[in-house]
Amino acid sequence: MDNLTSTPPRPLWRQHDFRLLIGGRLVSQLGDSLQFLALPLLVIALTGSSTQAGVLLGSQTVVYLVFGPVAGALVDRWDRKATMIWCEIGRGVLTATIPVAAALGVLGMPQLYAVAVLNGVLSTVFGAANSSALPNIVTTSDLPSALGAAGAMSNALRIVGGSVAGVAFAVSRMLPFAFNAVSFLASAAFLRSIRTDFQQVRATTPTSPRALVIDIGRGLAWLWHNPVIRTLALLDAADSLRYGAGYLLIVMLARGLHANPTQVGMVFTAAGAGALLGSLLAPSLTRRFPLGALSVTMLWVEAMAFPFYAVAPTWWLLLVVAFVESVVSPVYSIALDSYRLAVTPDALRGRVTSAIDTLTTGGAAIGTMASGALIALLGAPALTVLLAGWLTLLALVATLSKTVRTASATDWSDGSAQPTQGHDEGSRPL
Template sequence: MDTLIPAEPTAAAPVRGLWRRPDFRLLIGGRLVSQVGDQLQFLALPLVVVALTGSATQAGLVLGAQTITYLVFGLVAGALADRWNRKATMIWCDLGRGLLTATIPIAAAADALTLPQLYAVAILNGLLGTLFGAANSSALPNIVGPAELPGALGAVGALANLVRIGGASVAGAAYALGRMVPFGVNAVSFLVSAVALRSIRSGFQQANPTASASPRQLLADIRDGLGWLWRRRVIRTLALLDAGDSLRFGAGYLLIVMLAQRLHANPAQVGLVFTGAGVGAFAGSLLAGRLARRFPLGKLSIAMLWIEALAFPFYALVPTWWLLLAVAFAESVVTPVYTVALDSYRLRVTPDDLRGRVTSAVDTLTTGAGAVGTMAAGASIALIGAPALTYALAGWLALLALAATLSRTVRAAR
């Protein structure tokens, strides 16, 4: 059973650098390996579905199954992360996902791979991944300490964006070696992550885990978490603004593709535009921890929203694809700064025994908004065109920025 080893430095124990903490290195190292494996599988899975069925629609449905699973299971996962032993939960989730992923190359070797199996693996991996994420977010403040949360979240984001930048090339090379290679690598990556988690000495929660709960008790837990979130005006207001921003973000992928095609960009150039966005997000993640510690949350949130609103129209105004890349880079720097500041504040002020529920509620809200934006983008582009949608989304961002500016709650947030 985990016991808490205090991570917050005291006057008698000078602050060590974040990267000098062995437990943080283990946590982020295991996460990095797992994210690389996930990136390989993310590219390979739709290709395997198309090879198996010849249907791009089925490929999209298999990929979308994990998002739908998150939306359905997210609140329950948060409640379980607050009740169960978080460290054991994360280890078992990694082992379960590794086993599920390994069934794909095993079935392929036996010439028994089917579409129902791919759906089952996607959905079950989505369930375990959602539970892992809830436990991971809840445990982080206990491993690094509240004072170093901005730096830790910035580092996590930076590594995720680093994988995003180079992941597609690595994934393509792995798939070229064999269709099942990415799945085998991903299965091993989950094992590496589980071993790294097992080696962490810090406690993952402040109180001993409680007993398993009945469905009625879980519903009561979820209600308590939502009630606590609703009563915290700063978190509630900023979460709603973040969800509004996620609506725009969800529409962004298809919108940028269509705008790049209007500029006669070839597929390689479109890929470079998204690489530029990834580099921008990486740079923003590196800056995020320092900015979150230096500036009040409210002022930082307002500034970031206005920068997004003012930058977004340039997606439709630039005359060449390489200027589109420059806009994507600049606009992508902003999001990690805002996200790290908001997440640091929320994790710091939320009681440890509520972190899973509160984090899952906010993430479910923003993920759902992003999914709505993604689904609405295609119809909106067909109806009014990509440039008009760009200006409409810029107006939406300006409304969010104005609402934040006029909100006394946001302006006073520190």
């Protein structure tokens, strides 16, 4: 009788609310990919200064590092759906001021800095709410597939976004900004049409600085007392140091092989294709292998692949290395994020997500800032070897850590969330 009355699970892509969520994200990220290239080009056109372009882009990272933990606490208190909609509307309006000011002949750097900082604040809040909402829109068993689909979409845009952005900017300097403004509003419309609640419960106490500090502390305490998530998050943050340094490092290695700008671009296109493949493989690997075994294996594969950057004798072999090495990161990230989202209590999810994202973003920012000085001091090949040693150290730490080795993912087959370690902290009072 149960077999007659039970409803079989629907495939992910047949779920109405997930299609709306991913559709809105697709439109919004396409706009972001156009603006990401157009913004530094616009700054250079206005000022002739690449330094100002770098400072402008870096300001958004600084905003995230400073405001990230607060954003996580806020989205655990506020209505996540309404918050995401208003963030998209706000980002759309802010972005639209750029082409409007250009049309009026009053566009200048103070406005661009203001838009970048305010958009950074709204983006930080939106990102925390978006990650926290996903487990309420799809089932636990669908989390790996949902994260894999989002990752595949992002990496597909990464592959085509640069060329499309260049064409759009060539047509009109303001076209990427106008498109991005519209994409934010379209994303808000998609979100408005989702029927599912984005969270289970919200705090009813008044929002005050003291209350937010207490909330942030509770989120950090839960994270600290969950050994699997804590250890893997710290390893991920340490790995982000290498990731942050990688962009400039690959550019310099390619230049050392006399690659022209088109060939350098092809190397990064290959990296995007590898990340796309990793995103597609990640859901099945996450379901098939324990989290610990997958994490250790991926770190070792990364450590063994990275040294080949330093010895590749031609740019096209550098392209092959970039493709292979880039497959690893999405597999590791999707496995870890699926586990974390499944076991973190909904009321704490914004704070835990923001704390981990702040760690990894901070690691990447330090790597990016340090890479130029280290390349000048050591040379690109020597820095490659140094970073390969760093990855080997991380792989050894993961291998020797019983917490990592014995970590087991949730039971994806029935959608239950039953990790082997660190789950009892979820019952702590908020």
